[in-house]
Amino acid sequence: MDISALTRTINDQLALLSYGDQPTSLYEPIRYIMALGGKRIRPLLTLLGAQLFTDDLTPVLKPALATEVFHNFTLLHDDLMDQAPLRRGQATVHEKWNPNVAILSGDVMLVRAYELFFDVPAALLPTVLRRFSQTAAEVCEGQQWDMNFEIDSEVSIAQYLDMIRLKTAVLLGFALELGALLGGAPASEADQLRQFGTAIGIAFQLRDDLLDVYGDAATFGKRVGGDIVSDKKTFLLLTAQAQASAAQQAVLQQHIGQPVFDAERKVQAVTAVYDELNIRAQTEALINEYFEAALAHLEQVAVLAARKEPLHRLALQLMERES
Amino acid sequence: MDISALTRTINDQLALLSYGDQPTSLYEPIRYIMALGGKRIRPLLTLLGAQLFTDDLTPVLKPALATEVFHNFTLLHDDLMDQAPLRRGQATVHEKWNPNVAILSGDVMLVRAYELFFDVPAALLPTVLRRFSQTAAEVCEGQQWDMNFEIDSEVSIAQYLDMIRLKTAVLLGFALELGALLGGAPASEADQLRQFGTAIGIAFQLRDDLLDVYGDAATFGKRVGGDIVSDKKTFLLLTAQAQASAAQQAVLQQHIGQPVFDAERKVQAVTAVYDELNIRAQTEALINEYFEAALAHLEQVAVLAARKEPLHRLALQLMERES
Numbered sequence: 001m002d003i004s005a006l007t008r009t010i011n012d013q014l015a016l017l018s019y020g021d022q023p024t025s026l027y028e029p030i031r032y033i034m035a036l037g038g039k040r041i042r043p044l045l046t047l048l049g050a051q052l053f054t055d056d057l058t059p060v061l062k063p064a065l066a067t068e069v070f071h072n073f074t075l076l077h078d079d080l081m082d083q084a085p086l087r088r089g090q091a092t093v094h095e096k097w098n099p100n101v102a103i104l105s106g107d108v109m110l111v112r113a114y115e116l117f118f119d120v121p122a123a124l125l126p127t128v129l130r131r132f133s134q135t136a137a138e139v140c141e142g143q144q145w146d147m148n149f150e151i152d153s154e155v156s157i158a159q160y161l162d163m164i165r166l167k168t169a170v171l172l173g174f175a176l177e178l179g180a181l182l183g184g185a186p187a188s189e190a191d192q193l194r195q196f197g198t199a200i201g202i203a204f205q206l207r208d209d210l211l212d213v214y215g216d217a218a219t220f221g222k223r224v225g226g227d228i229v230s231d232k233k234t235f236l237l238l239t240a241q242a243q244a245s246a247a248q249q250a251v252l253q254q255h256i257g258q259p260v261f262d263a264e265r266k267v268q269a270v271t272a273v274y275d276e277l278n279i280r281a282q283t284e285a286l287i288n289e290y291f292e293a294a295l296a297h298l299e300q301v302a303v304l305a306a307r308k309e310p311l312h313r314l315a316l317q318l319m320e321r322e323s
Numbered sequence: 324m325d326i327s328a329l330t331r332t333i334n335d336q337l338a339l340l341s342y343g344d345q346p347t348s349l350y351e352p353i354r355y356i357m358a359l360g361g362k363r364i365r366p367l368l369t370l371l372g373a374q375l376f377t378d379d380l381t382p383v384l385k386p387a388l389a390t391e392v393f394h395n396f397t398l399l400h401d402d403l404m405d406q407a408p409l410r411r412g413q414a415t416v417h418e419k420w421n422p423n424v425a426i427l428s429g430d431v432m433l434v435r436a437y438e439l440f441f442d443v444p445a446a447l448l449p450t451v452l453r454r455f456s457q458t459a460a461e462v463c464e465g466q467q468w469d470m471n472f473e474i475d476s477e478v479s480i481a482q483y484l485d486m487i488r489l490k491t492a493v494l495l496g497f498a499l500e501l502g503a504l505l506g507g508a509p510a511s512e513a514d515q516l517r518q519f520g521t522a523i524g525i526a527f528q529l530r531d532d533l534l535d536v537y538g539d540a541a542t543f544g545k546r547v548g549g550d551i552v553s554d555k556k557t558f559l560l561l562t563a564q565a566q567a568s569a570a571q572q573a574v575l576q577q578h579i580g581q582p583v584f585d586a587e588r589k590v591q592a593v594t595a596v597y598d599e600l601n602i603r604a605q606t607e608a609l610i611n612e613y614f615e616a617a618l619a620h621l622e623q624v625a626v627l628a629a630r631k632e633p634l635h636r637l638a639l640q641l642m643e644r645e646s
Contacts, residue, residue: 026467144349
């Protein structure tokens with residue numbers, strides 16, 4: 001199946017999931033956030049990972065959905081922690097209901113995510129659950145680092161890259177590894193795919209950082225410069241701070257971390273420093289490095305190149321590149 | 324092993340658990356809440372349940388701890404939702420750290436609870452995990468009903484009993500069922516023990532409601548009348564409201580749900596209505612009914628009566644009864 005057919009299958013299967021009935025205040029928010037949509041990248045990666053090794057995706061479907069339910073659980077709790085008012089243009093759960101509903105609905109989503117694994121064949125179940133649990137804990141660690149970095153004055157680029165690896169990339173890696181394992185791949189191949197997915201995930205997040213500053217507002221769908229306005233310590237800002245001259249440091253300090261400011265002027269001034277330091281090209285180079293490393297892992301997977309085509313194409317799509 | 328030896332074993336094993344290291348702001352709160360103590364009833368029930376059927380508790384220990392880690396996860400999130408300042412006389416996690424730390428540390432505790440099951444023999448693992456997940460979701464449902472009841476004007480006694488069954492009792496039932504399954508019991512015996520534990524759990528919670536009003540402040544360890552002060556819809560209040568004369572209704576309405584009040588007068592007035600309606604004896608009768616039903620389930624378990632002695636004794640201890 002190609003990517004759009006697989007995505008349809010995933011959405012059809014998601015629509016069939018039942019999370020629970022009563023009390024409605026517990027289960028309605030789960031149906032709400034799951035219905036907000038999204039690209040369903042994680043279950044797609046699981047199915048594409050499995051398709052490398054098998055043509056029978058039936059037993060892979062339910063576990064594939066687990067990664068999507070888990071991902072939406074993290075969005076639900078993260079939105080509460082970040083006090084975000086909107087998610088995909090709609091009110092977040094803690095806004096539409098209240099914070100307590102967001103906590104408890106999220107908790108039960110995590111339980112439901114686990115449940116989607118329990119039909120996995122007995123021989124694979126412990127491995128799959130151990131890897132999922134490790135990944136889930138790492139995603140929590142990433143979110144905690146992200147919150148810590150808002151307060152920490154000193155954050156290194158290495159720390160930042162490790163944070164996005166944990167918060168975003170390891171789940172993409174696990175989604176692929178899961179598909180490979182369920183498709184019957186040996187552990188070594190599953191691990192190559194995990195590394196492919198993790199590297200793609202880091203590249204994807206760096207690209208997100210880049211688009212926040214250099215993206216087209218219309219296609220990016222967010223306000224350009226949002227990270228700059230909120231003093232977010234992204235790869236761009238940390239690199240600029242590490243490389244700035246005394247004069248450039250002064251400009252950055254004049255704008256970053258100030259309680260009162262003109263947003264437009266702030267974005268302009270910080271972007272000007274980025275431009276002087278060639279931050280865009282440096283970020284693109286690092287994205288490319290992770291992307292190439294990802295492809296090298298995919299290359300290592302011992303199946304016919306033709307079978308890798310859909311996965312290769314999805315990776316390119318995620319980077320919005322032609323080749 | 325007797326109850327005190329088992330409790331020591333549980334505490335020794337809990338002290339050996341490692342939840343994670345970095346970031347410390349994620350893992351320190353887990354070590355903190357787990358170190359606050361408690362009677363470790365749930366793992367104790369698991370070990371006592373297993374001991375009915377086996378003398379080798381070694382493979383039961385880790386899964387037994389899962390119920391304690393899960394229980395403390397629910398306390399951590401419930402304290403945040405209830406905005407409770409204290410837990411076992413110490414600052415709650417959201418007070419000592421902050422609400423976001425409480426959310427995220429709790430999330431990772433739920434993951435760690437699952438992980439403690441993964442060494443369960445492959446033949447039992449899916450059953451154990453399905454039953455645990457069902458129980459975990461039910462506990463969340465119970466907490467949501469409890470929060471709903473704070474706002475709902477009409478709560479029936481049946482709804483209240485179902486709420487405490489979900490919020491408190493099913494986890495005690497699962498703890499026993501888990502022990503029985505791991506001890507090698509057939510499903511029918513494990514289910515008898517589940518029902519025994521669930522009935523004990525409901526009796527235990529009703530006793531807690533009773534002690535809030537009629538307990539000795541020194542031994543109960545909480546302020547007498549706390550439930551009355553906070554308008555908590557307990558079995559006592561709901562029964563009184565269902566049976567009150569017009570004059571007694573008026574007294575209850577004069578005190579319950581008022582924004583401003585004298586706490587001592589409120590407790591006195593509501594307790595006086597309880598006394599007139601004989602609520603204490605009615606509650607004791609219901610506790611006894613659940614307790615007797617529990618013992619009947621224990622009776623049904625096909626092992627020698629002598630093996631049931633420690634479990635029988637623990638049940639009596641939980642009711643603080645001699646026999």
